Amino acid sequence: MLDERKRSILRAIIENYVQTAEPVGSRTIARKHNLGVSSATIRNEMADLEETGYLQQPHVSAGRIPSDKGYRFYVDMLMEPHPFSRGEYIQIQKDIYSAYNGLEKAIYEAARLVSLLTQSIAVVVAPSTDDLVFKHLHLVTLDKNSVLATLVLQAGIVKNKLIRTEEELVSEEVQNISTALSRRLKGTTYRDLGPTIFAEVTRDFGEIGRILVELVLQGLMEEKEEQVYSSGTVNIFNQPEFRDPERAKSLLETLEEKDHLLRLLNAASKTSGVQVVIGHENEHNAMQECSLVTCTYYVGGDVVGILGAIGPTRMQYSRVVSAVGLVAASLSTLLTE
């Protein structure tokens, strides 16, 4: 599609532009990268690259900047993975492991690490618990009208739900229900919760038991919603493309709209592995000058969440892709153990 020289020039322009944020001229390329041809030749090639859509020109007497198509070609065909040093690699592992004090802290630390390593905004979707296996359920009577339900899932994820009833509860019956429910739910997942289980468990209990079980199941369903966190949002101020407060504002607004963000991330990360969504490939308006690098993470064999980085389209793709992949892998390992 593109011959070797055009590729070299495209790569040189992108890497230069990513570094300087200034349009790149033919002279710069001829001087800095030893391509063995003069600036005039490069000029001709650049005109071709613009015609085929890989480059664009802000105005007639400026250099060229990469288009989304140019970045796409770079990401797919040209870039080489950023080599993190052994030391950095170990540091990442260590940071994630040492922060393990519950699931939330671990994923938050993962996001912090990504934002630190990439100097961009990191986002992380907390595990969708849909497919995680229930390990224990425990009901504790707090007083006559309230019960605390504690649910333990795979990977040490714990959910609590305080339940209040109109009816007075008898501690022994709550205990029996707790045992029965726990036994029945062990090994199932959120997906399995439904009328069948409800009927099965309540068979041996009275009216109050039925009400309680219903409240517990309902309460647990409420707790399953996906959460999304972001970290390092201030990093966008280091990017010249966000010098304009209006842009910064609209991006930050998008990030505060958790629902939007969640949809965005889910759309980006349909398949597993590291995905890159560049500029206008993004559907959301405020993101069309940004790129999104995401990677799924796992518990056991199941995809449970998404880790991502958001920056201007002019980002260090190779570094960001490597960093996101690496942290996601470390997180998966940690959660699986």
Add this chain to the structure above:
Amino acid sequence: MLDERKRSILRAIIENYVQTAEPVGSRTIARKHNLGVSSATIRNEMADLEETGYLQQPHVSAGRIPSDKGYRFYVDMLMEPHPFSRGEYIQIQKDIYSAYNGLEKAIYEAARLVSLLTQSIAVVVAPSTDDLVFKHLHLVTLDKNSVLATLVLQAGIVKNKLIRTEEELVSEEVQNISTALSRRLKGTTYRDLGPTIFAEVTRDFGEIGRILVELVLQGLMEEKEEQVYSSGTVNIFNQPEFRDPERAKSLLETLEEKDHLLRLLNAASKTSGVQVVIGHENEHNAMQECSLVTCTYYVGGDVVGILGAIGPTRMQYSRVVSAVGLVAASLSTLLTE
């Protein structure tokens, strides 16, 4: 200290400036506020107010803007509480109550409400659990080497901690320890945790019991750290004083530094009730052009956390003070119930 006319002029200037963000000239005051004197008289008074430090002048041919001292006088002596309508009041109550699905959601909702009502950045310090009374402790054996400790505090606050041991655990012994610990800890607080309780509880148990209790107590201590959340950070982009990205950046950086922020809030809110810290009264550099309005909130009779709003010194003090006070009160009521 200031005679009636000077007060009126100061109030007029502040209210005008808060609205327009433009320096206020003598003509504007003479025209808009019916003080019954000419602009020349007001000019003289303004010169006096500047000399005594209540006003300042960006440059010689501009109008006046309030100094921190001017705002302080306004907050202490001049402003009247913002009257929220009955409807707004009820809406606030409803929003907070409907979001009650665990403590974290409630305080997060409180912050969201404050940022919404004041168009500024809201911050909230999650309950310091130091003084909250333990109501239940429950240990559940997950497998031979791990136990889940669930601690229920006053106000329905729940803490979980997963504990792993080297030694194999016997389910019955864990149960006994759970019961003993729960009985002993009921009614105490984090402050009381210490060697005495440790010795008392472990008296009747063997080596494994001692290790387990130690791990549980340690684990719970780790969970007691204060958290701080912020909401509505994008609102600063609506303020002309943050048109300059450098300023916006340094403020957002301060907010991401949780430790700084916590110190800031604790310093601001030494006494109970609504407190206002204006501009340079703030020690932190990035905050010297901002004001901070805070209010403590309660569980029962005890102060447990702080709710606050951060905006430019040019903020609607009366509205912000009322909003923060109102939401904090609603939150206290909710948590106390």
Add this chain to the structure above:
DNA sequence: TTTAGCACTCATCAAGGAGGAGTGCTAACA
């Protein structure tokens, strides 16, 4: 004590011009 009048200051904005980076095109060359 208040006010009208006036000279003065200085931020802001638009217009104009110099400088410079980078291009496209042409013609010569290997």
Add this chain to the structure above:
DNA sequence: TGTTAGCACTCCTCCTTGATGAGTGCTAAA
């Protein structure tokens, strides 16, 4: 046929300049 030097041309950026106007401080009169 591909490459290169040269050159006219474009247009952004920055600086200067001058006009405008808001707002002040001071003075003198009421």
